[in-house]
Amino acid sequence: MSRRSKLPKIFFGLISIVVFGALFWQSKVIMLRLGEPAILTGYTLMASMLLLGFFNFRKKLSMIPIGRASTWLAFHVVLGVFALALFGLHVGVFWPQGLYEQMLAGSFYMVSLSGVVGYALQRSLPRRLTQTGVEIIYERIPAELAEIRERVEALVLECTEKSGSDTVAQHYMGTLNWYFQKPRFRLSHFVGGDAGGYWLRGPGGAARRYINDVEKEYFDQIIALAELKSLVDRHFVCQGVMKKWLFLHIPLAVAVIALAIWHLILVNVYVI
Amino acid sequence: MVDVGGVATMERPQRWATPFGLDVSDDDIEMLLKRSDIAAIEADRFPAHTSLEGVLRNDARIVKYRQGDLVVREGDYGNSAFLVLDGNLRVVLAPKLPNDMLGRHQTRKKGFFEALTQLWTNETIPEVRNISGYKQQGLRGSADSPDARVFLQDVPAVLDEHRTAVLQEGALFGELAALGRVPRTATIFSEDDAVLLEIRWQGLREIRKYDEGWRRKIDQLYRESALKNHLQESKMFGGLDDEKLDAVSNKVLFETYGSFDWNVSFQRLRGGSGQEPVLARQGEYPDGLLMIRAGFARVSVKHGTGERTITYLGAGDHFGLGELYAAWKNPEIEDMAMKTSISALGYVDVLRVPAPVLEEHVFPFMEAPATTIMDLASTPVADDALMEWAVDERFVNATRAMVIDLEHCVRCDDCVRACASTHNGNPRFRRHGKSSENLMVANACMHCADPVCMIGCPTGAIHRSVQSGSVIINDVTCIGCGTCANSCPYSNISMVAISDSDGRTITEPTTGKPIFKATKCDYCEGQPGGPACVRACAHDALKRVDFQEFNSTGSM
Numbered sequence: 001m002s003r004r005s006k007l008p009k010i011f012f013g014l015i016s017i018v019v020f021g022a023l024f025w026q027s028k029v030i031m032l033r034l035g036e037p038a039i040l041t042g043y044t045l046m047a048s049m050l051l052l053g054f055f056n057f058r059k060k061l062s063m064i065p066i067g068r069a070s071t072w073l074a075f076h077v078v079l080g081v082f083a084l085a086l087f088g089l090h091v092g093v094f095w096p097q098g099l100y101e102q103m104l105a106g107s108f109y110m111v112s113l114s115g116v117v118g119y120a121l122q123r124s125l126p127r128r129l130t131q132t133g134v135e136i137i138y139e140r141i142p143a144e145l146a147e148i149r150e151r152v153e154a155l156v157l158e159c160t161e162k163s164g165s166d167t168v169a170q171h172y173m174g175t176l177n178w179y180f181q182k183p184r185f186r187l188s189h190f191v192g193g194d195a196g197g198y199w200l201r202g203p204g205g206a207a208r209r210y211i212n213d214v215e216k217e218y219f220d221q222i223i224a225l226a227e228l229k230s231l232v233d234r235h236f237v238c239q240g241v242m243k244k245w246l247f248l249h250i251p252l253a254v255a256v257i258a259l260a261i262w263h264l265i266l267v268n269v270y271v272i
Numbered sequence: 273m274v275d276v277g278g279v280a281t282m283e284r285p286q287r288w289a290t291p292f293g294l295d296v297s298d299d300d301i302e303m304l305l306k307r308s309d310i311a312a313i314e315a316d317r318f319p320a321h322t323s324l325e326g327v328l329r330n331d332a333r334i335v336k337y338r339q340g341d342l343v344v345r346e347g348d349y350g351n352s353a354f355l356v357l358d359g360n361l362r363v364v365l366a367p368k369l370p371n372d373m374l375g376r377h378q379t380r381k382k383g384f385f386e387a388l389t390q391l392w393t394n395e396t397i398p399e400v401r402n403i404s405g406y407k408q409q410g411l412r413g414s415a416d417s418p419d420a421r422v423f424l425q426d427v428p429a430v431l432d433e434h435r436t437a438v439l440q441e442g443a444l445f446g447e448l449a450a451l452g453r454v455p456r457t458a459t460i461f462s463e464d465d466a467v468l469l470e471i472r473w474q475g476l477r478e479i480r481k482y483d484e485g486w487r488r489k490i491d492q493l494y495r496e497s498a499l500k501n502h503l504q505e506s507k508m509f510g511g512l513d514d515e516k517l518d519a520v521s522n523k524v525l526f527e528t529y530g531s532f533d534w535n536v537s538f539q540r541l542r543g544g545s546g547q548e549p550v551l552a553r554q555g556e557y558p559d560g561l562l563m564i565r566a567g568f569a570r571v572s573v574k575h576g577t578g579e580r581t582i583t584y585l586g587a588g589d590h591f592g593l594g595e596l597y598a599a600w601k602n603p604e605i606e607d608m609a610m611k612t613s614i615s616a617l618g619y620v621d622v623l624r625v626p627a628p629v630l631e632e633h634v635f636p637f638m639e640a641p642a643t644t645i646m647d648l649a650s651t652p653v654a655d656d657a658l659m660e661w662a663v664d665e666r667f668v669n670a671t672r673a674m675v676i677d678l679e680h681c682v683r684c685d686d687c688v689r690a691c692a693s694t695h696n697g698n699p700r701f702r703r704h705g706k707s708s709e710n711l712m713v714a715n716a717c718m719h720c721a722d723p724v725c726m727i728g729c730p731t732g733a734i735h736r737s738v739q740s741g742s743v744i745i746n747d748v749t750c751i752g753c754g755t756c757a758n759s760c761p762y763s764n765i766s767m768v769a770i771s772d773s774d775g776r777t778i779t780e781p782t783t784g785k786p787i788f789k790a791t792k793c794d795y796c797e798g799q800p801g802g803p804a805c806v807r808a809c810a811h812d813a814l815k816r817v818d819f820q821e822f823n824s825t826g827s828m
Contacts, residue, residue, distance in 0.1 A: 005812065062690030062808045063390045065801025069686065069810040122682045122811065130678040130710050137704060138683060242682045 008074035016082040024089060041090040046264060048083040049257055052076060056250060077119060084112050100266075104259045111252040118245040125238045128192055132231040138239040141183075141232060148229050149180045152222050159218035168215050168222070171207035179204060179226060189237040196230035288326065292352075292472045293333020304328050304469065309355065309442050313483045322478055331475025337361075337462035340424040341412070344446055345374050346459045347736055349726040351532055352472045353447040359466025361439040362431070364459045369434065374459065375411070375422035375749040376735050379798050387694075387800050394697040397775040399768045401789070406748055411731060420730040420751050424461055431463075438463070447490050448498060450476055451528060452621050453566035453722065455736070457497075473532045495521055502623070506563065506590070508634050516633050525560070525624040527551070530567070534618025535724040535761040538666060548615035551622065552592065555609050558599060560624040562591040567620035567722060568668055573612045580653060581660050584617065584668050586721060586820060593641055596627055600635050617663065619722075661708040662819050666761060670718035672742070672795055672816045674701060674805065679710040680813035690808030691793075700793045701764070701805070714814075716805075717764045717793040719743045725756040725765060734790065742795040752788030765792045 023044060027037035055076040058069065087108055088094075096105050129135075136144055156172045178184075179199070188195030204226060211219055304310050305325070315324040334357070337343060343361060344350060346368065372378050412421055424430050439445060439460065449456045450473045471479070480487045499521045503509040509520060529549040531537060551562055554574060562569075564585050571591065572579040585591060591614050599608040662668055683703075691699040701716030723743050726734050733750040736743050745756075757765040769786040770778050778787045795816070796803045805814055 059686055059689070059808070060693075061388070061391065062686075062693045062804045063387045063799065064384055065387075065807070068807050070812045073810040126681055126683070126813075127679045129683075135678065135704070135707055135712060239683045243684065 008071045009078060012075050012078035016078050020082060020085055027089060038090055041086060045083060045086045045090050046260055048079055048086060049260060052079055052083060053253055053257055080112065080115050104263055107252060107256045107259060111249060111256050114245065114249040114252060118249055121241060121245060125242055129235055129238050132234055134231045136232060136235050138243065141236045144232055145229065148225050152180055152225050155218050155222050159215055163212060163214040165212065165215060167207060167211050168219055175203055180229065183233040183236045186237045189234040190241060196233060200226050288330035291330040296329050296333060300334055301325055301328055312485055313479065317482045327475045327478050332469055332471045335468050335470050337466045337468065339462060339464050340427045341462045342374065342422050342424065343460045343462060344456045345732045346456055347738065348456045348732055349723060350446060350449045350456060351727050352470045353450040353476050354445055355469040356439055356441050356443045357467040357469050358441060360463040361460050361466055362436040362463045363439060365435045365437055367434060369459050373424060375732050375746060377744055377746040379737055379739055382798055382800055384800060390693060394693065396697060397771055398698055399770050400696065400773050401770040403778060411749055422731050422749055427463065447476060448494060453619065477528065491526060499524060508638065512633060520625065520629055520633055523626055523629050527622050527624055530616035530619040532619055535759055538618060538761045548617065551614045551616065552610055554611060554613040558592050558595040558610050558627065560626045561593055561596055561630055562614065563623040563625065564589045565621045565623055568617040569620045570615050570617050570663055571612050581656060581663050582612065584663050596630060597635060597641055600631050618666065658708060665706055667713055668819050669720040669722050670819045671721055672719040673819060674714040674716035675815050675817050676712045676714055677710055677813045678707065678712055680811045682811055686808045686810065687805040687814050690804035694796055694799050694804045700791060715764050717743060718762065719795060725760045728755045728759065737797055740795065740797060742797050744794045744797050745790050745792065747789055750789050756790050765790050
C-alpha cells in the first residue's frame with residue numbers, strides 16, 4: 001500500500017552521473033597536462049565520505065527540519081555508489097600496492113560491501129517478517145520466549161496430572177526442552193528456510209504416536225506454541241540482523257574516514 | 273458476584289446502575305419538581321421504567337459554581353446540557369478569551385535553533401517536570417475532587433474587556449453539544465456563585481423524547497442557531513433562497529442513533545459483533561435523505577449470509593440521494609427500494625430531509641447524481657478488507673493515525689527516538705498496535721474526528737488546538753484524573769508519574785500518592801517541520817493518515 005518515492009534516488013543519481021562524468025573528463029584533462037588528477041578525485045572522495053558519514057548524525061537531529069530521513073537515505077545510497085566509482089577512478093587499480101593503501105582499500109571495500117548487504121537486507125527481511133503474521137518489539141522477544149516456555153511447562157505438568165502418564169513430560173525433557181530454551185535454527189530463519197517446522201514435524205512431534213487422546217489434546221497445544229515460537233525466533237533473528245549490521249557498517253565507516261584523513265595528511269606532507 | 277452451583281452469577285446491569293450525580297437527595301428532587309421549568313414537563317408521559325423523577329435522580333446532578341469558574345469552554349466537547357437554577361452566568365461574545373485563561377496550552381512554534389537545543393537540554397530521566405510553573409494557572413480542586421475546574425482569576429477585568437451576555441435563572445444551554453456531538457460554541461463562566469442542573473445526554477434525550485414542550489424548545493434552538501447554516505453548507509441546499517431554506521429547515525427531522533458513550537461499549541466488546549442500530553434497511557422504501565451531522569455510519573449490502581461494508585459516512589456526508597432521485601425521476605417503477613443499509617457506528621446524529629421536501633425544492637433543479645453508492649460494490653470483496661478492518665476497529669475516527677507499512681519498516685525505532693527527542697526524552701507512542709496484512713496502526717493518538725477523550729475532562733486540559741486541529745494536553749491544568757485515558761477507545765493516552773530533575777517521584781504532600789499526568793502524541797505541536805516520527809523514517813514506512821482519505825485512495 002505504501003509507495004516509496006523513487007524521485008529522490010533518480011534525482012541524486014542523475015546529479016551523480018553528471019558530476020562523475022565531469023570529474024572523469026577533468027581527470028583526463030589534468031593527466032594530459034601532466035598534472036596529478038588524484039588530487040581532484042581524492043578531495044572529492046574525502047568530501048563524499050564525510051557527507052556519507054553525516055547520515056548517521058542526521059538520525060540524532062530529528063528535532064530540526066533538515067529534510068526527511070528517507071531523502072537522506074536516498075542521497076546516502078546514491079552517494080555510496082558514486083564514492084565506489086570515484087574510488088576506482090582515484091586509485092586506478094582494484095588492489096593498490098603498499099600496506100597502508102591496502103588497509104585503506106580493504107576497509108573501503110568492506111564498508112561498501114556491508115552497506116550494499118545491509119541495504120539489501122533492509123529491503124527483503126521486513127517483508128518476510130510481515131508474512132509471519134505476528135509482530136513483536138525486538139526488546140520484548142526474550143520475555144515472550146520465556147512466557148511461551150512457561151506456558152508449555154504448565155501444559156506438560158497439567159497433562160501429566162490429568163492423563164496420569166508421563167510420556168509427554170519425558171518427550172519434553174528429552175527433546176522439546178532444547179527447542180524452547182532459546183532461539184533455534186537461526187541460519188534457516190535468516191535465509192528464509194523452514195528448518196524449525198521440519199524439526200517440529202520430525203523429532204519434535206515424534207512422541208505423538210505413543211500418547212493417548214487426553215495427552216494428544218495437550219500435545220497439540222504444545223506444538224501450536226512451538227510453531228508460535230518459531231515465528232518469534234524468526235523475528236529475533238531477522239530483526240537482530242537488521243539492527244546489528246550497523247555495528248559493522250558504522251565502525252568500518254569511521255575507520256575508513258580516519259585512515260583517509262591520515263592518508264590525506266601524508267599525501268600533503270610528502271607528495272604534494 | 274455469587275457462585276451458584278459452580279456458575280458465577282450477578283444482577284444484570286441496569287440503565288441507571290451508575291447515576292450521573294451520586295448525591296442527588298429527595299429534597300433536591302422535590303425542589304426540582306417544583307420549579308416552573310421542570311414542572312411544565314408532562315411527567316405522566318414518561319414510561320414507568322423511565323420516570324421523570326428517575327431521569328432527574330440518575331441522569332442529572334446539581335453543580336455549584338463559584339465566581340469565575342468556567343462552566344463550558346468554546347471548542348470543548350461535552351455530553352451534558354445545563355439549566356441555570358440560581359445565579360448569573362456570562363457568555364463571552366467578543367473578543368474571545370485567550371487560550372491561557374481557558375486553561376489551554378499556549379502553542380508557540382519553536383525556531384530552528386531553539387529546536388536544536390533539545391539535543392542537549394532533553395532530560396535523561398523519564399517524565400521530569402518543573403513544578404514551579406504549575407502554580408500560575410487558576411485551578412480549583414484535584415484529581416480526586418468532583419468539582420475540579422479552571423477559573424478566571426479576575427472576573428471584573430474580563431467583564432470590562434470582553435463583550436458578554438447574561439444567562440439567568442431558567443436558561444438552558446449546552447444542549448447542541450450534548451445531543452449533536454459538536455464542539456461547544458461559546459465560553460460560559462459563572463459571574464457570581466451559581467447553581468446549575470447538569471443533565472447528561474441520556475437524560476436530555478429522554479426528556480426530549482417524552483415531553484413535547486422540551487422537544488420543541490430544543491429543536492427550535494437548533495433550528496434558529498445552526499440548522500440553516502448546516503443546510504447552506506451542503507451542495508444540495510446551498511442554492512436555495514431564504515424562503516425555501518426556511519421551508520426545508522422547518523421540515524427537517526433530528527435523529528440520533530446509537531450510544532453517545534460508544535467508546536465504553538466498544539472497549540468492552542472490542543472485536544465482538546454487537547448489533548449496530550440501523551438507520552435505514554436494504555429493501556425498505558426510501559423516505560428521506562439522511563445527512564450525517566456527527567458520528568459515523570456504515571453503509572452495507574447483503575452478501576452471502578453476511579453484510580458487506582461498502583463504505584462509511586462521516587459528518588457532512590449524506591445517504592439515500594440516488595434512490596430518492598431515481599424514485600422521483602421514474603415514478604412508474606413501483607418497487608423502488610433501498611439498495612443498501614446504513615447503521616450507526618457507535619453513535620451517529622443525522623438530519624432526515626423528507627422525500628417530498630426534496631421533490632419540491634431540490635430535485636427539479638439538480639442534475640442526476642453521477643455515481644451511486646452501489647458503484648462501490650462492484651469491486652471484489654478482497655479489496656474491502658482494509659476498510660472492513662478500519663471500520664470494525666473504529667480507525668475511521670482517525671484524522672492522523674500513525675500507520676506503519678510493515679513490509680517497509682526495518683524495526684529500527686528511529687521513529688520512537690525521534691519522538692523522544694522532541695518530547696523531553698520521552699516517546700509519546702508505542703510502535704505496536706493492531707495490524708491488518710502489512711499495515712499496523714501504532715498506539716499513537718489519532719487526533720480523532722470524534723474525540724471522546726475530551727468529554728469529561730474536568731479542567732479542559734485536553735483540547736483541540738485552534739491553530740493546528742491536533743488534540744493536545746495542557747500539562748499545567750491536567751490534574752491526572754485519568755478520565756481521558758479511560759475514555760480513549762484505542763488506549764493511546766498514558767498516565768505517567770512525574771519526577772523532579774533528580775529522578776524523585778513527585779508526590780502529594782498529604783497522602784504521599786504520586787502525581788500523575790496524562791501524556792500522548794501531540795503531533796509535534798510547536799516543533800518546526802511537522803511530526804518528527806514521519807521525518808525520521810528512512811524507509812517511508814511510517815505515515816500519518818486520515819482514514820477517510822486513506823480508504824478512498826487505498827494508498828499511503
